[in-house]
Amino acid sequence: MSNPTEPQSFRPIVAMCRPIHFGVQYEINPWMEGNIGRDHNTYGFSMWLAGGGFKGGHVHGATDEWGHRAVENVVNHYDYHATLLPLFGLDHTRLSYKRAAQEQTLTDGQPGKIVKKILA
Numbered sequence: 001m002s003n004p005t006e007p008q009s010f011r012p013i014v015a016m017c018r019p020i021h022f023g024v025q026y027e028i029n030p031w032m033e034g035n036i037g038r039d040h041n042t043y044g045f046s047m048w049l050a051g052g053g054f055k056g057g058h059v060h061g062a063t064d065e066w067g068h069r070a071v072e073n074v075v076n077h078y079d080y081h082a083t084l085l086p087l088f089g090l091d092h093t094r095l096s097y098k099r100a101a102q103e104q105t106l107t108d109g110q111p112g113k114i115v116k117k118i119l120a
Helices: 011-015 077-089
Strands: 021-022 047-051 070-072 097-099 101-105
Touching: none
Parallel strands: none
Antiparallel strands: 021 047, 097 101
Protein backbone atom coordinates (compact mmCIF):
# COMPACT_ATOMS: atom_id res chain seq x y z
CA MET A 1 0.00 0.00 0.00
CA SER A 2 1.40 3.41 -0.91
CA ASN A 3 1.66 6.41 1.35
CA PRO A 4 -0.86 9.09 0.19
CA THR A 5 1.57 11.88 1.16
CA GLU A 6 4.41 10.38 -0.89
CA PRO A 7 4.75 11.84 -4.39
CA GLN A 8 4.75 9.19 -7.13
CA SER A 9 8.11 10.49 -8.36
CA PHE A 10 9.80 9.20 -5.16
CA ARG A 11 9.48 5.54 -6.17
CA PRO A 12 11.84 5.62 -9.17
CA ILE A 13 14.30 7.79 -7.23
CA VAL A 14 14.31 5.32 -4.34
CA ALA A 15 14.72 2.44 -6.80
CA MET A 16 17.82 4.11 -8.29
CA CYS A 17 19.37 4.35 -4.82
CA ARG A 18 19.09 0.61 -4.28
CA PRO A 19 22.06 -1.70 -4.85
CA ILE A 20 22.82 -2.48 -8.45
CA HIS A 21 23.90 -6.00 -9.28
CA PHE A 22 25.40 -7.06 -12.54
CA GLY A 23 27.24 -10.30 -12.95
CA VAL A 24 27.49 -13.72 -14.39
CA GLN A 25 26.55 -16.85 -12.55
CA TYR A 26 29.49 -18.84 -13.84
CA GLU A 27 32.52 -17.95 -15.84
CA ILE A 28 33.42 -19.88 -18.96
CA ASN A 29 36.30 -22.35 -18.83
CA PRO A 30 39.54 -20.90 -20.21
CA TRP A 31 39.96 -23.83 -22.63
CA MET A 32 38.00 -25.35 -25.51
CA GLU A 33 35.87 -28.45 -25.02
CA GLY A 34 36.76 -30.21 -28.27
CA ASN A 35 34.80 -28.65 -31.14
CA ILE A 36 31.70 -27.82 -29.04
CA GLY A 37 32.99 -24.61 -27.47
CA ARG A 38 33.65 -23.84 -23.82
CA ASP A 39 31.78 -25.16 -20.81
CA HIS A 40 30.64 -23.36 -17.65
CA ASN A 41 33.12 -23.06 -14.81
CA THR A 42 31.73 -23.23 -11.27
CA TYR A 43 35.12 -22.90 -9.56
CA GLY A 44 35.92 -19.28 -10.37
CA PHE A 45 33.48 -16.54 -11.38
CA SER A 46 33.25 -12.77 -11.39
CA MET A 47 30.72 -10.24 -10.19
CA TRP A 48 30.58 -6.53 -10.88
CA LEU A 49 28.79 -4.68 -8.09
CA ALA A 50 27.92 -1.00 -7.82
CA GLY A 51 26.05 1.35 -5.50
CA GLY A 52 23.81 0.76 -2.53
CA GLY A 53 26.30 -0.37 0.07
CA PHE A 54 29.11 -1.94 -1.96
CA LYS A 55 32.66 -0.65 -1.61
CA GLY A 56 33.68 1.32 -4.69
CA GLY A 57 36.80 0.32 -6.63
CA HIS A 58 37.37 -2.84 -4.59
CA VAL A 59 38.72 -6.07 -6.07
CA HIS A 60 38.06 -9.08 -3.87
CA GLY A 61 39.73 -12.41 -4.50
CA ALA A 62 41.67 -13.89 -7.39
CA THR A 63 41.78 -16.98 -9.56
CA ASP A 64 44.72 -19.17 -10.47
CA GLU A 65 46.90 -18.26 -13.46
CA TRP A 66 44.44 -19.99 -15.83
CA GLY A 67 41.34 -18.24 -14.49
CA HIS A 68 39.95 -21.64 -13.57
CA ARG A 69 39.73 -21.76 -9.77
CA ALA A 70 39.28 -19.10 -7.11
CA VAL A 71 42.39 -19.21 -4.92
CA GLU A 72 42.26 -16.02 -2.84
CA ASN A 73 39.42 -14.69 -0.66
CA VAL A 74 37.06 -17.33 -2.03
CA VAL A 75 33.34 -16.44 -1.80
CA ASN A 76 30.89 -19.25 -2.50
CA HIS A 77 27.38 -18.53 -3.76
CA TYR A 78 25.89 -19.00 -0.28
CA ASP A 79 28.13 -16.23 1.07
CA TYR A 80 27.39 -14.04 -1.95
CA HIS A 81 23.61 -14.31 -1.46
CA ALA A 82 23.95 -13.81 2.31
CA THR A 83 25.86 -10.57 1.55
CA LEU A 84 23.63 -9.27 -1.26
CA LEU A 85 20.13 -9.94 0.11
CA PRO A 86 20.32 -7.75 3.24
CA LEU A 87 21.11 -4.78 0.98
CA PHE A 88 17.63 -5.29 -0.47
CA GLY A 89 16.15 -5.60 3.03
CA LEU A 90 15.84 -9.39 2.79
CA ASP A 91 16.97 -11.95 5.36
CA HIS A 92 18.58 -14.91 3.58
CA THR A 93 17.65 -17.21 6.46
CA ARG A 94 13.94 -16.43 6.02
CA LEU A 95 13.57 -15.82 2.27
CA SER A 96 12.11 -18.79 0.44
CA TYR A 97 10.24 -19.60 -2.75
CA LYS A 98 8.42 -22.59 -4.21
CA ARG A 99 9.94 -24.59 -7.03
CA ALA A 100 8.36 -27.82 -8.19
CA ALA A 101 6.06 -27.63 -5.14
CA GLN A 102 9.06 -27.60 -2.78
CA GLU A 103 10.21 -24.79 -0.53
CA GLN A 104 13.63 -23.53 -1.69
CA THR A 105 16.11 -20.87 -0.49
CA LEU A 106 18.94 -19.09 -2.28
CA THR A 107 21.36 -20.33 0.35
CA ASP A 108 19.92 -23.86 0.31
CA GLY A 109 19.95 -23.96 4.11
CA GLN A 110 23.72 -23.43 4.15
CA PRO A 111 25.31 -21.07 6.68
CA GLY A 112 26.10 -18.21 4.29
CA LYS A 113 28.46 -15.61 5.74
CA ILE A 114 28.25 -11.88 4.99
CA VAL A 115 31.43 -10.79 3.20
CA LYS A 116 32.06 -7.53 5.03
CA LYS A 117 35.20 -6.68 3.01
CA ILE A 118 33.09 -5.84 -0.07
CA LEU A 119 30.63 -3.61 1.79
CA ALA A 120 31.07 0.16 2.13
